[in-house]
Amino acid sequence: MPPSLKVFLTAVAIIDDLGAIVVIALFYTEELSGTMLAAATVGAALLFVLNRSRVSAVGPYVVVGLVV
Numbered sequence: 001m002p003p004s005l006k007v008f009l010t011a012v013a014i015i016d017d018l019g020a021i022v023v024i025a026l027f028y029t030e031e032l033s034g035t036m037l038a039a040a041t042v043g044a045a046l047l048f049v050l051n052r053s054r055v056s057a058v059g060p061y062v063v064v065g066l067v068v
Contacts, residue, residue: 039067039068040068043065043067043068044068046064047061047064047065047068050064
């Protein structure tokens with residue numbers, strides 16, 4: 001199996017899982033917490049910045065991931 005196909009199938013599986021989580025969050029809760037949603041968005045943005053800054057140490061990613 002070519003490596004590009006493995007990467008594609010993994011990406012499809014991850015996107016599918018994220019879509020399921022969004023559906024559950026939107027349709028099976030009575031109300032969303034704006035504070036928690038904002039904190040998760042900030043954490044995701046921080047992970048994006050770390051990645052774009054080419055930070056290769058695992059520690060910052062683990063800390064932000066645990067907070068999120």
